[in-house]
Amino acid sequence: MKILSTKQPDILRNLCKPEGLSNAIYQNILKSIAENKKLLAVLIDPDKFAIEDVSWFIEKLNQSIATHVFVGGSIVEVNATERVVSEIKKYTKLPVILFPGDVTQITDYADGLLFLSLISGRNPEYLIGKHVASVSKLRNSSLEVIPTGYMLIENGKETAVQRVTETKPMPKNNIQNIVDTAKAAEFLGMKLIYLEAGSGAAHAVTSEIISSVKQELQIPLIVGGGIRTINQLDAAYKSGADLVVIGTAFEEDASFFEQLKK
Ligand code: 1GP
Numbered sequence: 001m002k003i004l005s006t007k008q009p010d011i012l013r014n015l016c017k018p019e020g021l022s023n024a025i026y027q028n029i030l031k032s033i034a035e036n037k038k039l040l041a042v043l044i045d046p047d048k049f050a051i052e053d054v055s056w057f058i059e060k061l062n063q064s065i066a067t068h069v070f071v072g073g074s075i076v077e078v079n080a081t082e083r084v085v086s087e088i089k090k091y092t093k094l095p096v097i098l099f100p101g102d103v104t105q106i107t108d109y110a111d112g113l114l115f116l117s118l119i120s121g122r123n124p125e126y127l128i129g130k131h132v133a134s135v136s137k138l139r140n141s142s143l144e145v146i147p148t149g150y151m152l153i154e155n156g157k158e159t160a161v162q163r164v165t166e167t168k169p170m171p172k173n174n175i176q177n178i179v180d181t182a183k184a185a186e187f188l189g190m191k192l193i194y195l196e197a198g199s200g201a202a203h204a205v206t207s208e209i210i211s212s213v214k215q216e217l218q219i220p221l222i223v224g225g226g227i228r229t230i231n232q233l234d235a236a237y238k239s240g241a242d243l244v245v246i247g248t249a250f251e252e253d254a255s256f257f258e259q260l261k262k
Pocket of ligand 1 (some may be wrong): 043196197198199223225226234245246248249
């Protein structure tokens with residue numbers, strides 16, 4: 001009989017971890033989908049958000065149907081994310097999840113991290129380079145790390161993601177390629193797909209793209225970028241989005257929360 005080597009206890013410990021201890025955020029997303037509950041993340045970009053506005057903004061968010069707080073941006077001043085996240089955590093029990101544009105935006109004050117691979121592009125830095133650079137921060141971190149296939153879809157104008165990552169968005173008319181890319185990410189073991197039109201996009205991801213991707217996926221689908229109205233939010237949900245991300249609409253007018261009260 002083969003005796004387990006002394007190098008293996010970590011693997012065994014992980015196998016024995018009680019369900020939900022290390023992956024509570026992801027398990028809750030799966031549970032919501034199983035119960036037909038739609039999810040809404042409010043995106044806070046630390047670069048566009050004054051720290052003194054956090055308390056009243058989060059108070060409004062708490063009274064809304066929002067289920068998650070995402071924090072991140074394409075370009076954020078070093079330490080700004082940590083300041084904003086620690087302030088947000090004072091005012092809400094909702095999970096706060098990092099949606100980072102860069103390694104410097106990783107902070108242990110958050111609950112989770114979308115570990116994004118920009119699979120719509122072919123820039124190795126955003127496919128694996130930044131990930132390697134983040135390991136020294138993540139190795140001993142308590143953050144729930146959620147591998148996410150991140151796909152930028154063309155929306156009619158250039159976006160910050162496109163500029164910063166020096167990648168092209170996927171043409172919106174080649175739906176088969178979008179579907180195949182999402183499915184490839186699932187085969188690679190990613191846990192979420194994020195269809196992104198870009199912050200402040202002129203046109204959100206179309207219903208046809210959302211429904212085509214959703215039909216083939218077993219993993220949850222996030223959709224964001226350019227969603228500013230309840231009608232657009234409902235359309236995204238009806239097309240198959242499990243979780244919708246909205247940032248700009250709240251940044252520009254926080255009274256949008258009034259239309260989204262619990
Ligand atoms: C951006 O998908 C998010 O990365 C949200 O986009 O700011 O356009 O809502 P908006």
